[in-house]
Amino acid sequence: MSAAIRPSFDDFPTTFRGQCFRPGDSGYPEARAIFNMRMNGWTPGLIARAADSDDVVTAVRYAAKAGIPLAVKSGGHSIDALAMPDGALVVDMTNFKEIEVDAATGRARLGAGVLLGEMDAALIEHGLVVPAGTVSTTGVAGLTLGGGVGYNMRRFGATVDNLLACDVVTADGRKVRASAEENPDLFWALRGGGGNFGVVTHFEYQAHPFPGTVSAGFIPFTLDQAPKILAGLRSYIATAPRELSVISALTPCPPFPFVSQDMHLTNALLLVVVYTGEPENADSVIGDLAALGKPMAVGVEPVPWTVANGLLDIIAPAGRRVESTGGYLAEMTDEVIEIAVNQAAAAPPPTNPMIPSATQNFWVLSGALKDPDESATAFSRENAGWFYEVNVNWDDESDDETYLSWAHEVFAELEPYFLPNVYMNLTHDLGAEWRKGIWGGPEKYSKLVAAKTKWDPTNMFRHNKNIEPGN
């Protein structure tokens, strides 16, 4: 946006009790910082950090009166960097840190600014968990609104399957509640439709009893074994316990202390393993996975759950240039495996030895994730056996071409195998036609358009994987 037409929002209400950050203010660079550095040139006009839900109402009513869109920032992990669009008015939810747990019922109420690591730490004090993602700095808000997949999805389903209610400030500035009983159409749309329908200030979940210690870590194999191991995993996982999570990553082997130094940074297949079942069964389950091939080492051990759910943090630091694109696969077929493994061998090298720059991940989608009917939530899972993602991250703009061209080539080669539906949170926005299919069949998209038309007829909430209102 050019400086000449950049709005200054000078008339933003003085009744707003939280903090306001405009370009040039001290604190603005920190308030503006988000995960994906590729959009670092974007300069929101005003970041309004709400003190409470009345502040959110103030920001929404201002945007409604001015006829302008409103962006929402919670954890700041949006792959598309849409928490901080250029020139925009942003309502910043990071002060919403409440975590209330009813230990007797397992009901947990969280503010929209809570991060996954904060949620996990608070809930495990009560021996509880809500299934969520894999990197502790991700926001519960954006993750939940898109669906939420992670280590516990085979055991307890997606995050949205465990959502009981939301408190929402709607586009006309009302505070409403969405649950199975109250505004069920809004509740359905919020469970996977992203930030299209209002600002969610609080989320209520059904948490589950969970052990404080789980078995977690990595099993790295040389890349030449990858086709055999992935095919073996495909068979094994069909009958594996729901307490087992395996993400298979084609990546340079990180410099793990338990792996001999000469294997560090060599092309590898890394199984990221979390087993949350009975401890006495852990050795047998981990042994089954290791026996799929000849591992470089087995780095899986009992660790506190909060450590397990931060295992990937080190390879996903904020502030790098990132692109992530992917698709659902009905099956991880031999052809798909061959393409991915060949591309792994041709991947550009890491720019930082601690952080793999070019990875391809296969997430197993089975167990409890597949229990709900497709129509139960906006989040789509129909026919999906696996989620595949290609992720590239680097530091310097001068390296954009190297990483992006490889990622785009891999995606183009695998795209014919992808289903039309996909998990929206782990892939960049690929355009309006693509968006029509990502939530499943046309009837689901029509239902989302109907909810959008009812709850946000002017498309105030458009800084997202946008669903345009109908007439």
Ligand SMILES: Cc1cc2nc3c(=O)[nH]c(=O)nc-3n(C[C@H](O)[C@H](O)[C@H](O)COP(=O)(O)OP(=O)(O)OC[C@H]3O[C@@H](n4cnc5c(N)ncnc54)[C@H](O)[C@@H]3O)c2cc1C
């Ligand atoms: C390193 C990394 C690891 C990830 N790992 C996983 C994973 O394991 N599992 C998984 O499921 N996903 C994962 N994701 C994807 C993640 O779920 C999405 O990026 C999600 O949008 C992040 O939410 P946020 O609140 O952090 O982000 P934000 O950028 O703050 O929000 C993202 C978008 O959500 C909407 N939004 C946010 N807060 C609100 C609100 N309070 N009310 C209404 N709308 C809102 C807005 O449209 C906003 O643009 C990962 C992302 C990254 C970068």
